[in-house]
Amino acid sequence: xxxxxxxxxxxxxxxxxxxxxxxxxxxxxxxxxxxxxxxxxxxxxxxxxxxxxxxxxxxxxxxxxxxxxxxxxxxxxxxxxxxxxxxxxxxxxxxxxxxxxxxxxxxxxxxxxxxxxxxxxxxxxxxxxxxxxxxxxxxxxxxxxxxxxxxxxxxxxxxxxxxxxxxxxxxxxxxxxxxxxxxxxxxxxxxxxxxxxxxxxxxxxxxxxxxxxxxxxxxxxxxxxxxxxxxxxxxxxxxxxxxxxxxxxxxxxxxxxxxxxxxxxxx
Amino acid sequence: xxxxxxxxxxxxxxxxxxxxxxxxxxxxxxxxxxxxxxxxxxxxxxxxxxxxxxxxxxxxxxxxxxxxxxxxxxxxxxxxxxxxxxxxxxxxxxxxxxxxxxxxxxxxxxxxxxxxxxxxxxxxxxxxxxxxxxxxxxxxxxxxxxxxxxxxxxxxxxxxxxxxxxxxxxxxxxxxxxxxxxxxxxxxxxxxxxxxxxxxxxxxxxxxxxxxxxxxxxxxxxxxxxxxxxxxxxxxxxxxxxxxxxxxxxxxxxxxxxxxxxxxxxxxxxxxxxxxxxxxxxxxxxxxxxxxxxxxxxxxxxxxxxxxxxxxxxxxxxxxxxxxxxxxxxxxxxxxxxxxxxxxxxxxxxxxxxxxxxxxxxxxxxxxxxxxxxxxxxxxxxxxxxxxxxxxxxxxxxxxxxxxxxxxxxxxxxxxxxx
Numbered sequence: 001x002x003x004x005x006x007x008x009x010x011x012x013x014x015x016x017x018x019x020x021x022x023x024x025x026x027x028x029x030x031x032x033x034x035x036x037x038x039x040x041x042x043x044x045x046x047x048x049x050x051x052x053x054x055x056x057x058x059x060x061x062x063x064x065x066x067x068x069x070x071x072x073x074x075x076x077x078x079x080x081x082x083x084x085x086x087x088x089x090x091x092x093x094x095x096x097x098x099x100x101x102x103x104x105x106x107x108x109x110x111x112x113x114x115x116x117x118x119x120x121x122x123x124x125x126x127x128x129x130x131x132x133x134x135x136x137x138x139x140x141x142x143x144x145x146x147x148x149x150x151x152x153x154x155x156x157x158x159x160x161x162x163x164x165x166x167x168x169x170x171x172x173x174x175x176x177x178x179x180x181x182x183x184x185x186x187x188x189x190x191x192x193x194x195x196x197x198x199x200x201x202x203x204x205x206x207x208x209x210x211x212x213x214x215x216x217x218x219x220x221x222x223x224x225x226x227x228x229x230x231x232x233x234x235x236x237x238x239x240x241x242x243x244x245x246x247x248x249x250x251x252x253x254x255x256x257x258x259x260x261x262x263x264x265x266x267x
Numbered sequence: 268x269x270x271x272x273x274x275x276x277x278x279x280x281x282x283x284x285x286x287x288x289x290x291x292x293x294x295x296x297x298x299x300x301x302x303x304x305x306x307x308x309x310x311x312x313x314x315x316x317x318x319x320x321x322x323x324x325x326x327x328x329x330x331x332x333x334x335x336x337x338x339x340x341x342x343x344x345x346x347x348x349x350x351x352x353x354x355x356x357x358x359x360x361x362x363x364x365x366x367x368x369x370x371x372x373x374x375x376x377x378x379x380x381x382x383x384x385x386x387x388x389x390x391x392x393x394x395x396x397x398x399x400x401x402x403x404x405x406x407x408x409x410x411x412x413x414x415x416x417x418x419x420x421x422x423x424x425x426x427x428x429x430x431x432x433x434x435x436x437x438x439x440x441x442x443x444x445x446x447x448x449x450x451x452x453x454x455x456x457x458x459x460x461x462x463x464x465x466x467x468x469x470x471x472x473x474x475x476x477x478x479x480x481x482x483x484x485x486x487x488x489x490x491x492x493x494x495x496x497x498x499x500x501x502x503x504x505x506x507x508x509x510x511x512x513x514x515x516x517x518x519x520x521x522x523x524x525x526x527x528x529x530x531x532x533x534x535x536x537x538x539x540x541x542x543x544x545x546x547x548x549x550x551x552x553x554x555x556x557x558x559x560x561x562x563x564x565x566x567x568x569x570x571x572x573x574x575x576x577x578x579x580x581x582x583x584x585x586x587x588x589x590x591x592x593x594x595x596x597x598x599x600x601x602x603x604x605x606x607x608x609x610x611x612x613x614x615x616x617x618x619x620x621x622x623x624x625x626x627x628x629x630x631x632x633x634x635x636x637x638x639x640x641x642x643x644x645x646x647x648x649x650x651x652x653x654x655x656x657x658x659x660x661x662x663x664x665x666x667x668x669x670x671x672x673x674x675x676x677x678x679x680x681x682x683x684x685x686x
Contacts, residue, residue, distance in 0.1 A: 064566060085568030100566045104559035104627040105552075113556055113567040119549035125489045132282040132495075144283060150681075164567075 013040045014076070015172055015203040016061070021070030023056055030056040031227045034070070038172065043194060043204040045218035047211075049246055053227040054207045055097055058176050061205075062094040063087035075171065085114070093170035097177050097207075099161040103150040107131060107142060110149055111164045134163040139189045154181040162190065166197070173197060174205040179213055191217050211242065281496050298502050308683035313621050315672045316636045319665070323640065327647030334647055337524025344527070345459070347635075347642045348534040349593040350609060354616035354634035355534075355541055356585030361617055362545065363558045363578045364626025365421040367410065369428035370613050373403055373583050374590030375605020376436040381591050382446035382600025383439050392454055396591050403587025404580045406432065411576035421579070429610070437602055445601035448594060458595025462526035471532070472518045476511030480504070530592060534635070537585075541631035554578065558627030589613075608659065615662065616641050619669040623677070640665065 016038040023031040031053045038044050046054050059065045061072070063081035072079055074090055081087045087094070101110050108124070108131045117123040131145050140159040142152065149157060158181045165173055175194070179187040194217050198204055208214050214221060214235075221233040223245040231245045243254045306314060327334040353370050360367045377399040384395035410428065413419040440446065448455050463471070483503040490497040521527050545551035556564040557574045565571045593609075594600045618624060619640050620633025641662060648658045 062566065083568075084566045085570065088568045094566070096566065100560070100563040102556045102559040102563050102627070105555055109552055109555075113564070114549075114553070114569045115567075116549040116552055122547050122549065122552065125486065125493050125495065128495060129282065129493045136282075146283075151683075 014038075015040050015074065016205075017073040019071045019073070021057075021060065021067045021072065023053075023060055023065060024068045029227055031060070031067070033228065034224075035229055036222060038203045038205060040171070040203050041198055041201050042219045043198050043206060043217050045214040045221045046205055046207045046224065047209070047214060047221055047242070047246060048224035048230070051226070052224040052246075054224055055176055056227075057224070058094060058096075058174050058205070058207065061087065061092060061172075061174060062096070063092075088114075088168065088170075091168070091171035092174070093165035093168060093172070094174045095158075095161045095165045095176060095178055097180075099157055101149045101157055101161060104148060106148050107135075107145040107152075107160055110160055111167055113164070115167060130167075131163070134166055135159065137166075138163055138193055139185075155183060155186050158182055159186070162193070170202065172203045172205065174207075176207045177209070178206065179208065179210060187213065211239065280494070282494050284496050298498075308679060310680055310683075311621070311672070311676045313632065313636055315676075316620055316633075316640060316669075319619075319668075320636070320640055320643065323643050323647070327643070327650070330647070331650045334650055337520055337522075339524075339646065339650070341462075341521055341525045341528065343639070343642050343646050344521075344531040345596065346646070347638045348528065348530040349458075349589055349596050350612050350616065350641070351534045351589075351634055351638040352537060352592060353586045353589035353609070353613040354620075354638050355537055355631060356582035356589075357613050357617040358541070358620075358622050358629050358631055358634050359554070359578045359585075360421070360582045361558075361622045361624060362554050362626065362629050363575060364561070365414070365575065365578065366425065366614070367407075367421065367428075367579065367582045367586070368425040368610060368614075369406075369432055370582065370586035370589075371605045371607075371610030372429045372432035372436065373406060373586040373605070374593060374609060375602075376432045376439070377403060377587035377590030378594035378600040378604045379436045379439045379446075379602075381594055382448060386446050386448060392452065396454075396588075399591055400584050400587045403583040403585075407580035407583030408576060410583070411572070411579040414575055414579075415572040433606070436605070440600070440602055445599055448598045448600065450598060454591075454595045455598045457530055458592060459598065461529040463529055463532055465522045465526060468518050468522065468527045469515065472514040473511060475514060476507040479510055480507035483507070530596075533592075538631045538635050545631060550574075550577065555627055560627075586613075608662070611666075612638075612641050612662070615666040615669070618673065619666065621673070623673060624670070625677070637669075 014037060016036070018034055018036040021031060021034040021036075022029065034053075034057060036044075036057075046057065048054050056065065060067050061081070063084040063086050066080075066082065072081065074092070079086075079090060081090075081092075102113065105113070108127050111131045111134065112127050117126055128145055135142055135145070138159050140156070140163065142156055142159065149160060152160065158178065162175070162178060165175075178190050178194075182190060191213060194204055194206060198217075198219075206214070206218065216235075218235055221235070221237070221242065223230045223233065223242070225246065225248050230248070233242055233245065240250070240255065243252065244250045247254065324335065333339055353374055356370060357367065380399040380402060381392075381395045384390040384398060385392045390398075406428065410421060410424050413424045414421055480503060483498065483506070484500070487497040487500070487503065518527060545554060553564065553569045553574050554577075556567065556569060557571055561571050564574075590605055593604055597604070616637030617629070617634050618637065620630075620635070620637030622629030622633045622637075644662055644665060645658055648661065
């Protein structure tokens with residue numbers, strides 16, 4: 001990453017603020033009155049059960065879906081995100097759950113997609129050097145950046161998608177399940193990376209089902225349930241509290257299972 | 268990496284050579300081995316079409332030695348240029364995973380427009396040509412808008428266009444049904460007589476090799492400075508010398524007959540420009556991306572609608588230009604122009620040349636190679652005095668084989684992780 005202090009915000013400054021954001025797909029309300037604040041130099045984890053609306057929220061912020069109602073304030077300005085290009089231009093980069101890579105293009109082309117250097121005479125050498133630099137920062141194990149993405153494994157593709165999001169040195173990075181396809185070492189690298197990005201003053205939103213990863217890096221944990229806010233927690237909050245907020249009941253599958261386990265051990 | 272295993276090969280200091288698990292081709296031998304490996308995994312490139320061309324030429328030469336005579340090949344190149352230009356446009360739309368079935372009608376309509384405006388209305392010929400191409404661009408824009416605004420599949424939109432534009436062609440030509448273009452005009456000369464002077468053709472044939480060498484050396488230097496692996500000077504030299512020798516032999520042979528047609532030069536020039544645009548510009552990268560995964564392209568901030576528009580506009584404009592060249596070649600604009608097999612020949616040329624019907628894979632040169640295959644079959648069968656019924660059947664069979672090869676190669680690429 002090049003050090004570009006103009007794009008990073010001052011630590012603690014409010015980068016993103018959502019007020020009353022809702023998103024309906026026909027009769028289904030995927031999101032209802034979502035409130036969310038993200039500050040510079042902060043990692044916010046977005047957790048919730050399947051169908052809680054996490055990915056929809058990320059897609060709204062990435063400009064893929066437009067919210068039905070509500071306001072989005074980014075860097076103090078109220079903004080609309082009519083398309084993904086608008087979000088990227090503002091400095092919101094996203095690593096989507098399905099990665100959104102072009103399998104027929106090589107790694108360099110994917111990292112620079114839509115942002116190629118020198119549009120009329122592509123500067124392949126400069127792009128390749130920068131691609132290697134980004135990938136090396138992620139300790140990526142990519143055999144060749146000139147191979148098409150189709151020939152890469154799931155973890156390698158994940159790394160390419162993350163490298164792409166870092167290319168523009170964005171103010172806010174959103175990662176949807178960034179560690180789901182990764183091995184042990186790669187997961188640690190991504191978590192390190194998230195911390196490095198945060199320490200540079202960027203804001204990070206991370207979605208994960210893995211509570212261990214969430215606790216490891218998150219400064220705040222925002223719980224969504226059935227498309228609504230369901231509490232804000234901190235890494236020191238107990239597992240029971242978190243699970244209760246996610247599932248919506250203190251009596252739930254996880255607690256029953258734990259209780260059964262406890263009973264078996266006592267017996 | 269400090270915890271590198273003992274005894275493992277020493278990682279190279281080059282940025283793109285530090286991964287010890289990957290085999291890297293070095294030197295000329297390595298380049299050949301890499302090429303063989305690529306072909307085995309199904310990344311055939313233009314190999315099947317070149318093999319097919321050699322078979323077709325051998326068969327026809329055995330049946331009638333006139334086939335390979337210099338003058339017959341010159342005629343072949345004249346015929347290639349017209350439909351070839353249309354096929355270039357087809358490469359564009361196939362690239363983004365769409366299709367234009369109306370290129371035949373569009374070319375016929377364009378030739379009718381030029382005939383009417385130039386001969387009947389007395390417009391300057393250049394203005395008539397520009398108007399025809401501009402009308403093509405408008406038609407392409409309409410297809411793009413139908414796709415972007417209404418989500419109308421291009422297959423249906425252009426099928427409707429095929430009929431509507433054919434109607435326009437008949438309307439413009441009116442009752443007479445045919446307009447003869449003046450024989451002595453430069454336009455008809457271009458289509459029937461104009462040859463690149465021998466000396467100029469030899470010089471032009473030097474250009475590709477020279478450009479390959481100069482650009483290759485410059486890139487090599489930049490890669491070395493940037494700490495990336497670089498091709499050896501030897502392999503660059505071998506490549507550019509091979510290209511030059513091959514082209515000079517072809518030009519020398521054609522010059523034993525009438526020589527290289529100017530019209531074919533125009534076609535090749537367009538193909539080179541298109542190849543550059545598709546491979547070396549942001550627009551071309553976006554075309555590839557949209558054809559590969561349009562949702563990913565959209566999320567990368569590419570204006571997918573504009574890319575579709577540009578592909579359709581380019582395709583219909585090139586179809587119109589191809590129609591103008593056809594009119595020049597035939598010295599007439601008639602209701603027959605652009606009907607029959609023009610449509611399918613143009614699409615077949617792109618596919619036979621190696622542009623995938625599935626989108627995201629193709630090159631401008633596939634139109635050149637493909638149209639040479641198709642015109643070779645047409646020319647060979649004409650020399651054998653075979654009827655057009657057989658010609659249709661054989662061209663159909665060749666197209667089927669080409670698509671089978673494309674599908675098989677695609678499966679092989681997927682299983683070898685090269686899709």
